[in-house]
Amino acid sequence: MPATLRPSGTLREIVGGQAEVQVETGRTVRETLASLGIVPEMIALVVVNEEQRPKDYVIKEGDVIRVLAVIGGG
Amino acid sequence: MDGYGGRILRIDLTTGKSTKEPTPVDLARDFIGGRGFGIYFLLKEVPKGADPLGVENKLIISSGPISGMMIPGGGKCDWTTKAPLTGGYASASMGGHFTAEMRYAGLDSIILEGISPKPVYLFIDDEKIELRDASDLWGKDTFAVEKQFKDKLGEEFQVAVIGIGGENLVPYACINHDFGRQAGRGGVGAVMGSKKVKAIVLHGTKSIPVADKDGYRKAGMALYKACKDAEGLKDWTRYGTTIVTSWCDEVGALPTRNFSAGSFEDGKNLYGPVMREKIVITDKGCFGCPSPCGKYSRNKKYNSFVEGPEYETIGLMGSNLGIDDIEAVAQANLLCDELGIDTISTGNAIGWAMECYEKGIFTKKDTDGLDLKFGNVEATFTLINKIAHREGLGALLSEGVKRASKKVGKGSEKFAIQVKGMEQSAYATHNATAMLLAYMTCDVGAHHNRSWAITYDLQVGRELVTPEKVARVIWLQNFRPMFDVLGGCRLQWVELNIDRELYVPALEAITGIHRSWQDLEKVGERIWNLTRLFWSRENEDFGRVWDLPSPRFYEEAPKSGATKGQITNFEDVNILLDMYYEQRGWTTDGLPKPETIESLGLKAMVA
Numbered sequence: 308m309p310a311t312l313r314p315s316g317t318l319r320e321i322v323g324g325q326a327e328v329q330v331e332t333g334r335t336v337r338e339t340l341a342s343l344g345i346v347p348e349m350i351a352l353v354v355v356n357e358e359q360r361p362k363d364y365v366i367k368e369g370d371v372i373r374v375l376a377v378i379g380g381g
Numbered sequence: 382m383d384g385y386g387g388r389i390l391r392i393d394l395t396t397g398k399s400t401k402e403p404t405p406v407d408l409a410r411d412f413i414g415g416r417g418f419g420i421y422f423l424l425k426e427v428p429k430g431a432d433p434l435g436v437e438n439k440l441i442i443s444s445g446p447i448s449g450m451m452i453p454g455g456g457k458c459d460w461t462t463k464a465p466l467t468g469g470y471a472s473a474s475m476g477g478h479f480t481a482e483m484r485y486a487g488l489d490s491i492i493l494e495g496i497s498p499k500p501v502y503l504f505i506d507d508e509k510i511e512l513r514d515a516s517d518l519w520g521k522d523t524f525a526v527e528k529q530f531k532d533k534l535g536e537e538f539q540v541a542v543i544g545i546g547g548e549n550l551v552p553y554a555c556i557n558h559d560f561g562r563q564a565g566r567g568g569v570g571a572v573m574g575s576k577k578v579k580a581i582v583l584h585g586t587k588s589i590p591v592a593d594k595d596g597y598r599k600a601g602m603a604l605y606k607a608c609k610d611a612e613g614l615k616d617w618t619r620y621g622t623t624i625v626t627s628w629c630d631e632v633g634a635l636p637t638r639n640f641s642a643g644s645f646e647d648g649k650n651l652y653g654p655v656m657r658e659k660i661v662i663t664d665k666g667c668f669g670c671p672s673p674c675g676k677y678s679r680n681k682k683y684n685s686f687v688e689g690p691e692y693e694t695i696g697l698m699g700s701n702l703g704i705d706d707i708e709a710v711a712q713a714n715l716l717c718d719e720l721g722i723d724t725i726s727t728g729n730a731i732g733w734a735m736e737c738y739e740k741g742i743f744t745k746k747d748t749d750g751l752d753l754k755f756g757n758v759e760a761t762f763t764l765i766n767k768i769a770h771r772e773g774l775g776a777l778l779s780e781g782v783k784r785a786s787k788k789v790g791k792g793s794e795k796f797a798i799q800v801k802g803m804e805q806s807a808y809a810t811h812n813a814t815a816m817l818l819a820y821m822t823c824d825v826g827a828h829h830n831r832s833w834a835i836t837y838d839l840q841v842g843r844e845l846v847t848p849e850k851v852a853r854v855i856w857l858q859n860f861r862p863m864f865d866v867l868g869g870c871r872l873q874w875v876e877l878n879i880d881r882e883l884y885v886p887a888l889e890a891i892t893g894i895h896r897s898w899q900d901l902e903k904v905g906e907r908i909w910n911l912t913r914l915f916w917s918r919e920n921e922d923f924g925r926v927w928d929l930p931s932p933r934f935y936e937e938a939p940k941s942g943a944t945k946g947q948i949t950n951f952e953d954v955n956i957l958l959d960m961y962y963e964q965r966g967w968t969t970d971g972l973p974k975p976e977t978i979e980s981l982g983l984k985a986m987v988a
Contacts, residue, residue, distance in 0.1 A: 315612035316878030326612075348839045351628040352616055359654050375613050377625055377836050 310370040312339065318376050321345050330366060337362040340374065351377040383592040384446040384892035385409055386487040390510065392503060394576050395436065395495030399510045404489045410894070413904060414445030415866040416472045418490050419461025420911045423470070424986060426492075429918055433465040433568070434550055434575035440493040442483070442541075442581075445868020446892050449481030449589065449668065451601045452884075453608050454870025456480060456668030464567040465575075466552040466726070466781050467802035467826050469916040469923075471567030474830070474865050475541070476667035477559035479583070482539040486585030497577040505583035506538075515579040519548060522719040523557040530582050538584045544721020546769040547574035551779045553726035553804070554769075557718060561675065561688025562667070565723045567803065567825055592893030600887035604879065608671040611877035618664055621674035622692040623653035629696070633943030634808045634816075634835060636701040638755050639732035640798045640933055643809035644942025647705035651695050656707045667870065674872060680715070682708040687715040690724075693829075696807025697728025702735060703755030713761055720769035729804035730778040731764050733786065733797055742791045749773040795932045800827035801916075810934050812947035813838040815850045818957045821928045822854070824912040832857035833875075846953045851960040859905035866904065907981045910965075910973045914987050917972055924970040928958055 312330045314322055321344050322328050330339050336355075340347045340362070352375040353360050366372065388401045412421050422441045431437035441461045448455050458480035464471030483491065486505050493503075500515040518526050523544040530540045539558065546554035547570035554570030555563040564570075591597050608614065617624060626648070629635040633643030649655070660680055665688055666673025677688050690698065690710050698704065698713040717724045737743040738753035745751070749767070751760040751774070767775025777785050782804055786797035798805045803826020810817040815834035820827045832854045841850065864871035867888065874881050881898060889895045896904075917923040938948035962969060966977030978984055 313612065346840055348632050349836055351624050352620075354616065373612070373616075375616050375624070377628055 310366045310368065310372060312343075312372045312374065314345070315373065315375050318345060318374065330372070332366050332368050332370075335363050335365055336360070336372060336374070339366060345374070345376075349376045350374045382406060382409060383590050385414075386444070386484050386489045386587070386589060388487050389490045389492065390488050390505075391492045391494060392512070393495050394493060394497040394501070394512070394578065397497070397512050409892075411904070412908070413866050414448075414489065415443050415457070415459040415868045416461060416862060417866040417904065417908055418443040419459050419472055420470070420908055420915065421986075422490070422492060423461050423463065424911060424915055427463055431463055433463045433468065434571060436496050438463050438572060438575075440569065440572045440576065441490060442492075443490040443868075444480040444483045444488070445866055446888060448868030449484035450597075450891060451669060452869060452887055453604050453669060453671050453873045454667070454864075455868060456670060457865065457868050457870050458483065459865050459868075460556060460564040460569045462567075462569055462572045463919065464825070465550070465571045466568040468920060469801060469825070470912045471569060471825055472865065472912075473555070473564035473566050473569045475556065475558055475562055475564035476870065477539070477562040478668045479539045479541055479558050480868055481668045482537075482583050482585050484585070484589055485587050486583055487587045488585075491581070493573070493576055493578060496575065500577050500579050502580040502582060503578060505581070505585075507585050507587065518579045520545065523721050524560060524719055526580055527557070527560060530580070534582065534584070538582055540580055540582050542580040542721075543570045543573050543578075544719060544769065546720045546722035547571055548579075549769065549771050549779075550574050551722055551769060551771065552781055553723045554721050555723045557721055559667075561665070561677075561718060563718070563723070566725065566828055570721050591891050593890040596886060596890030600883070600890050604873075604883045604887060605671055607879040607883055608873055608877050611879060613877055614672055617674065617876040618672050620653035620657060621664075621676050623656055623676070623695060625692050626695055627652040629692075629808065630700075631943060632839060633811070633939070633947070634813065636696050636732075636805075636807050636809045637942065638703050639701060639736040639796055640805065640809050640931070641736070641796075641937070642939035642942045643811060643944045645700035645705070646941070648700055650705040651699045651707055651710065656690075656695075659707055660711055670870070672873060672877060674876070678711050680708050680711045683712040683715075685712060685715055687711050687718065690714040693807045694724040694728070697725050697732070698761070701728050701732045701807070702761055704758055704761065705756075706758065709758040709761075713765060716762060716765045720765065722765070722769050725806050726781060726804040727765060727768060729798055730768065730782055730785065731761055733782045733793070734764070734774065734778055736796055737789065737793055742789065742793055747774060795936070798827070798931045798933060800930055801825075801927050803827050805931070808835055809944070810930070811939055811944045812949060813843050814846050814949055814953065814957060815854050817930055817934055817949060817954070818851065818854050818961060819857070821930050821954075821958070822858070822961055824858075824909060827930075830871075831862050833861070844947070844949070846956050848960050848964070851957065851964055855961070855964055856902070858909055859902045860898070862908070863901045863905045866908065907983060910977065910981055910983060911986065913967075913971075913973055914978075924972065925958060928971055930954065
């Protein structure tokens with residue numbers, strides 16, 4: 308079973324408007340984001356299976372990953 | 382008039398008389414509300430050269446057409462005045478519930494004029510308007526006063542109050558409300574203190590006329606639904622603005638030891654999840670908010686409760702002072718709130734003093750015996766008190782880092798982190814050229830909220846100096862402050878990424894006037910130019926040099942962290958300004974050209 312990445316808000320535009328993207332396992336969240344065209348530095352929060360994780364987390368089978376970008380700011 | 386309370390309330394504190402006048406229809410049409418009303422009254426009514434703390438200055442409090450309405454974030458009001466901190470324009474935005482009660486009392490603006498001969502508070506209950514004796518409140522902290530009013534009058538009365546800092550005319554004193562919300566920057570609290578007004582207490586029961594009730598209901602519901610459905614709602618609500626602490630640390634934007642770096646080696650102890658687990662007990666929102674970003678905290682270490690800290694306070698009172706203890710930061714936040722001084726300017730001023738001490742510019746003789754090394758929590762608490770009371774070293778620091786460093790000299794001006802006299806908020810800008818330009822050109826001084834461009838830097842290349850970057854900064858400056866005109870909060874758009882077009886039918890249904898975002902941005906541009914004209918009217922030497930950042934951001938690359946060795950060179954700083962002035966239609970010295978003033982329809986305003 309592959310892993311699922313759910314980009315929020317305007318990040319969806321970068322992945323063709325999709326609410327969910329199937330991603331490869333065995334790579335870090337950082338590498339995965341870059342491969343999708345999302346600049347990893349724009350991501351403020353990575354949540355894997357409802358737990359906050361660093362961007363260097365290695366994606367495992369069945370993971371559901373939410374990423375939150377800081378677009379508009381404070 | 383649809384969408385408005387319909388009255389401007391003037392309080393002449395010198396005579397004690399109050400008058401109400403109808404809100405001018407053309408004012409509502411051209412400037413809409415909030416900070417639009419603020420700059421209009423400031424330019425028209427405060428005479429050139431007025432002493433910010435004198436009888437001629439005015440404190441202008443304005444709601445907007447979405448304030449107090451069932452629109453997400455309709456809980457903001459604007460406090461405009463001539464700033465004691467900078468000598469220029471000040472406009473501070475305050476959340477909470479104050480603005481809603483203002484509207485229900487039928488008031489679009491409250492203008493405080495003159496100076497009261499004795500301490501007073503302004504009491505408003507619908508049509509009942511009184512100045513009451515506040516001699517017994519003078520000298521009390523903000524929380525004690527707010528609680529006293531709530532206990533006496535009930536929860537429905539809303540209170541805006543100054544602390545000891547405002548009474549003592551600290552140029553960055555703030556105004557507190559709702560036990561943790563502030564009109565924070567520029568010294569609006571000092572202006573209220575100079576007028577001898579301890580508090581404004583208000584309550585209203587009127588409804589606001591709406592042009593299209595059905596349209597209003599539908600548009601409001603659509604906005605709330607968009608917030609509720611937003612993917613980021615859960616996380617933004619859980620962490621609020623502290624969501625960016627770890628991110629800022631990672632990208633080198635977290636102010637560290639007086640902005641000498643942008644990453645803090647012990648930063649992880651200040652991150653949002655750590656704070657949530659250690660001290661946060663609940664979420665706290667403003668009027669009508671579907672995504673409450675306020676975090677209410679129980680601080681076991683210091684046996685205290687506080688709203689916050691928010692990201693800005695964590696940056697300035699934490700990493701910027703070399704403090705890695707979130708409970709200590711929360712306590713510093715509480716002290717500032719009680720005393721009524723801005724946490725951003727206070728943290729920045731203490732950071733500057735710590736650097737002076739570590740560099741040997743200050744000895745213990747200068748610091749009242751304090752061992753003012755970075756990381757000294759107790760010294761920080763002591764200095765916060767001294768600043769509010771203007772005692773010892775606190776008296777110097779209370780003047781703000783621009784004036785303080787000018788007095789001290791010895792090279793300390795180079796690490797006074799400010800623009801136009803306002804201390805920089807919590808984004809280190811060694812290598813983020815759009816954000817640097819945003820600080821340089823912000824209309825109140827070095828504040829982030831007008832144009833938060835740092836993610837754009839990361840998106841397109843942080844070191845790039847391009848016309849596109851400049852255009853982005855200008856667009857944000859015209860657009861984002863429109864939320865402060867409308868009387869609403871920008872964070873639903875910022876954080877939840879809801880479609881801004883959803884506001885258009887809501888505003889039309891409330892006011893009966895259709896305005897596209899293009900129309901609204903034009904209003905934003907007009908206001909931006911008027912604020913610039915106010916600065917130049919009030920400061921004879923105003924021009925390009927006022928827009929320069931701290932030399933720290935073009936002379937001293939950080940020695941550690943994510944931006945180690947990275948710096949924007951001075952030539953690029955000037956190129957940024959050249960491009961900015963050109964795109965704004967300003968002269969090479971940064972003043973709006975006559976043709977720009979004319980094309981924006983502002984000639985009559987500045988004649």
